[in-house]
Amino acid sequence: MQVPAPFEYRRAESVDQALDLMTRLGSTARLVAGGHSLLPMMKLRLAVFDYLIDINDLxxxxxxxxxxxxxxxxxxxxxxxxxxxxxxxxxxxxxxxxxxxxxxxxxxxxxxxxxxxxxxxxxxxxxxxxxxxxxxxxxxxxxxxxxxxxxxxxxxxxxxxxxxxxxxxxxxxxxVRERGSSAYEKVERRAGDWAVTSAGAALWLNPDGTIADARVGLAAVGPNTTGIPAISQALRGRQPSEDAWQEAAALASRHCDPATDQRGSADYKRHLAGELTRRTLRRCAQRIEG
The missing domain is CATH 3.30.465.10 (Uridine Diphospho-n-acetylenolpyruvylglucosamine Reductase; domain 3)
Structure with missing residues (x-):
């Protein structure tokens, strides 16, 4: 049976009170709201501390x-x-x-x-x-x-x-910027699971229809969620097109650093990073136009 290490429970009723508790208790305390990530880690004893401060009242x-x-x-x-x-x-x-x-x-x-x-x-x-x-x-x-x-x-x-x-x-x-939209795509092993790979994209157009700016953020393909400035640089000033999305996809695949694990091989995740980047940028453009 998975049981957390012993801890004392505190409930904060305001931000100021929560800050006071955190200041006094320091690194021996953790905050909890939803708890869906923290509590499983506590049960596995991957997270061990003396105090748990409940901030749901905030x-x-x-x-x-x-x-x-x-x-x-x-x-x-x-x-x-x-x-x-x-x-x-x-x-x-x-x-x-x-x-x-x-x-x-x-x-x-x-x-x-x-x-x-x-x-x-x-x-x-x-x-x-x-x-x-x-x-x-x-x-x-x-x-x-x-x-x-x-x-x-x-x-x-x-x-x-x-x-x-x-x-x-x-x-x-x-x-907030004008003439923009955004989209998100995710591949998962089952509904609601952590991503095998996911990609978010945001796109903004100039009045003449060319790309003013574009941003792509990837998850599950490196030690952090990853933004890719090279995609922004490559797309600015271009017409929205499948050629532009293909170049962005290639950059996404090249600039991520996935690891092979039970969710898939590194090569598979690189492929997904590119394909999901292409799909999300395409959907952004369709949303702006539609």
């Missing part, structure tokens, strides 16, 4: 989606279900609805949170790839104030983030 402070003309702000305790059901978010960034439909199952989506997904920092995690694709920033709060870091700086390695002892991820901010 949903009133940190569970929100605000779609503005220049920025979308999403609270770190926003549930997967809320991301899936937000019509405003889907209109601004359809990639969220694409991804949420293939994340786990309704039980997980009802409890799991955006912040928990990002802080888990699993290289196969869907929403990390989504936020990388959208050039999101992460707001981290400490007792002395807040700081904002890019997704590239937020994830420092597998299961490691920029959030330090005594700090909490409170918000994700995504810039």
């Amino acid at each position: 949903h009133g402070e940190l569970g929100y989606i605000v779609v503005g003309p220049e920025t979308v702000r999403i609270g770190a305790l926003t549930r997967h279900r809320e991301l899936l059901e937000s019509a405003e978010l889907a209109a601004a960034f359809p990639i969220f609805a694409d991804a949420e439909r293939v994340i786990a199952d309704p039980v997980v989506r009802n409890r799991g949170t955006l912040g928990g997904s990002l802080c888990q920092a699993d290289p196969s995690e869907d929403l990390s790839a989504v936020c990388t694709t959208l050039n999101a920033s992460c707001v981290i709060r400490a007792p002395g104030g807040t700081r904002t870091v890019s997704m590239e700086d937020f994830h420092r390695g597998p299961y490691e983030t920029a959030v330090g002892d005594g700090e909490i991820l409170t918000e994700i901010r995504i810039p």
